[in-house]
Amino acid sequence: MKKALALILALVMVLALAACGSSAPAANNDAPAADSGKTVKIGVLVSDVSGEEALGFRAYYENYIAKNYNVEFTYTEQLEDAAAEKAAIEKFAAQGYDAILSLAASDRTTQIETCEANGLYYAVVSGMLDDAQFEQFKSNEHFVGQIGPSMDTEFEAGYAMGKYFADQGAKTVGIYGAFIPNPMHVYRTAGVLAGLGCTYGGASDKDGIAGQLFGDQGVDMSKVQCGDTQIIGYFQGFGDTTFDELFAIIGQQPDAFLSVGMATTFFADSLNGANIPYSDIDSFTSGNAANMADGTLVYLAGKYSSSIGPIFAATLNAVNGNPIRDAQGNALSISQGYLVATDSETFDNIFNGDKGDSPIFSKDLLDTVIGAVSYDDFVSLVESK
């Protein structure tokens, strides 16, 4: 009897869940008009809640943009996989949100399709879809666009960093490939190898090197051929052997240590202790400022927190009925480069110039592209910084 009762109740619950949920979701049709005064609600998908860059982005949106515009941001928890991303978008839709800004990249195709199904606008905040994905969605009216470093830009950032040390006459370097096979880190590492004047499996171009790095899941040192600057050690990831690998490199006293991400968080202390100059592709944060002042961080290619301002403006425009499209009616796709600092003064100028109430992409600047604005004007603003 009790078993039957329990079963019936359980099945009723599940069927109730299913029955209530089976009606087709309607698109969010109550998008605010430009001057309706209704708060625009934006959901932000995140896959990193701990990194300094992610925290800087969040502070800009929540502490600056939200105070200056009639907009409300809601961040997700750390989204681990594609299913979590899709569920998060559906929840935002159920809560009547207007748009999704994505900093998560497990499955962007599904993200866009889910936004479309639920009538939400969607934009990639920092990063880019791959070419095939962009082709697939560029004419989708719910896809606002993408502003951030493209894979070409990632390669170029790595290349410039490698070349900087080659030009400085570095004879020996160690390299940290961060979280390869994360595509961003693959392209940066490919750029570093090319910038140092090395070939990888005989290739010296972006696609030739990156393609092999994906296949090898990292840098296979036996495939590296260098000229004047020799790579004495390479490692990636963060696990039990990370510090052994780092110290194997430090023990050989390289002229420089080149990292394509997270060096300050993981290795600054050890590199400082060994007086080995290092470089990183990261962001303009207080941690990096301190290390640049110490003199151990000698090269930083970084994003700054308010670099995500323009994509917000484009999304707000779309929600308010002023979508920015190119001449063919396609979504925005603007590659945003990195700012580079090789001394404390330059670093501080960028870092201090993008703080709190006076970010680089300030309200005054963003206001120039909020409302009915042409594609070219918008691109000009993004590329001006």
Added chain:
Amino acid sequence: MDNEAILRKYKRRQRLIDILPVVALAALFAILVATVQSKGYRLDMYLKIVFNEGVVLAVVATGAVFIYTLGSFDISLGASTLFSATLGVMTYNATQSLPLMILVIFGVAVGCSLLSSVLASVFHIPVFVTTVAMMSVLSAIAAQIITTNGGAVGGISIPSALVKPLDNMGFKIAVLAVFWLICFFVFDFTKIGRKQKFLGGNPVCAQLTGIQVNKYAIIAFVMAGIGVGLGAFLTLVYTPSVTATTAGSIGMNIVVAIVFGGMPISGGPRSRIYSALVGGFSYILLNNILKLLIDSNIGYGVSQIVSAVFFLAVVYVTGLNYRSQMLPR
């Protein structure tokens, strides 16, 4: 109080305790409905989301009940789900055949489960440790395949149009219902379930009566494998892509779900096939309620604390009638 009165009291309390997980599910369901309504959100959408979040966990955990009934513990089911889905996607991309993809998903899932079982039973290795090793191996291989083939996108996928027609409530309810009813029948109406409960409750006694441990362990792992296969397929139906982190949370959530549903972790005669279904959906409902009520970034930590306290409270109450003089192990 005479013995009969004590027994009556015990039975009454036991009846209450037995239905507590279901009552908890009903209460959580009501709270979610009330919360969503009071906030003015779309209830129909919210319930669909909760169902989608819970269905994979419920299916995999229902299959896992057979293993847990034996008093064993399998921590590799999340990794098996990932591995099966990975090989399924690779198969489709190589052959463009949906039936073959489904066949591979189920074959791999059952194969992985059987491998754990065979390693444990043939070589006499503790099941839990075997599954720890399987977890490492399966996730490592899946990650290697995904990242090697995923390239700049970072994951592998099948065309979304292929599984979109199946991404609806009717199909998922049918899958859940059919699998659950089969499990219910095997568990409660055949000698397989009865003998497994006997083995879980008193393995020495069960073996002395002639029950073959290995045979029923293998059956349990096969049932769990089928659950994993279904879970992997439903994962692909919801999102047609696989990354190295897909199904990452399922492994531990299965344990939480089964226990939350009122089943003892030691298995045995008090095992219930509905525990996984009830517990899985309860846990998902609870987490959603807390996320609706506790906002902000730091709130995620707080909601996890509240969720854990609620979990311990439910488990404490459902185990009230089984306190012994000694500490449980």
Added chain:
Amino acid sequence: MKTSKKIIGTLAIPVIVAAILLILCAASGKSMISSRTSFNYFVLYAAIVMITTMALSINLGSGRFDFSLGAMAVLASVLSAKLSYALLSGGAGSAVLMLCLNIVFGALLGLASGALYVTLRIPPIITSLGVTLIYEGITFTITGGKYVMNEVRNASMTAFAGNWYWPLLIIAVVLALIVYLFDHTRFGYDYKALQSGQKVAVNTGIREVPNAIWCYVICGALMGIVGFLNVARSSNINGGSLNFGSIGIMFTAFLPMFIGGYIGRFSNDKLGYLMAALCMSMLNSTFAAFSNEISASAQSIINAVLLVVFLIYLNNEGLLKKILSPKKA
């Protein structure tokens, strides 16, 4: 057992492992430990593995599964990092203060975990699931999910991590204390009695509850030390782990626990854990030397296979000896 056999039995595995790994390194023109700094980290890692293994084995040996070890280590470190920084601002003595605070906070967290277990009287594996979620939630709430860096980066910590004799001193002190506590005190005798026969031990008047609580307190203190050593090694604390993200540390201790237990047959299981930790640290250093050839995925697979192979040997030792021994005419 003869003393010579004891010594050979105790040292055989580490010596064989060292020989194999050194030959492998030499054959490839690599060095397992290439510098003094590498040696510092070799000792530091050995200390981490040994103490984690001890913490895992104390409760697991008594049938108490504890998923919360990792969460305890991280939370103890976060609390002590914040407090030591508030008191000394990273100045002289910070490392010593943080180590002491880590032990205190670890012991308190262990006490809370143990108290919950004996109060609720639900299986320890379930309590530990709840405790893990709670401790992860508290850590996340305190840190806001961020890395803790400034509080743990100072000259004092660098000096600690940069000298092998500090972790060696910790190994010696912990080993001596644990051997004394478990092999030469009333608490230890009771622990062993409860371990080998819970019911008989309780019936003979051994107080199980205080003994269990002390076990949790000791585990907590040990994991506090592990938390400190991890901070010294990586100079940051990841405060963003939720949903069982912290349990991985437990799995890494399985292999050394079984190896240590085996070595313990010849001498003492705690000494066995030290020997096993040395083996693991040598393996880790070899992986580091071969990092360009052996990926992280491959390392996971190798560790898992080693675990399974060792367990197959351990659980089929008698059979293997029978098969391999020369047949009498």
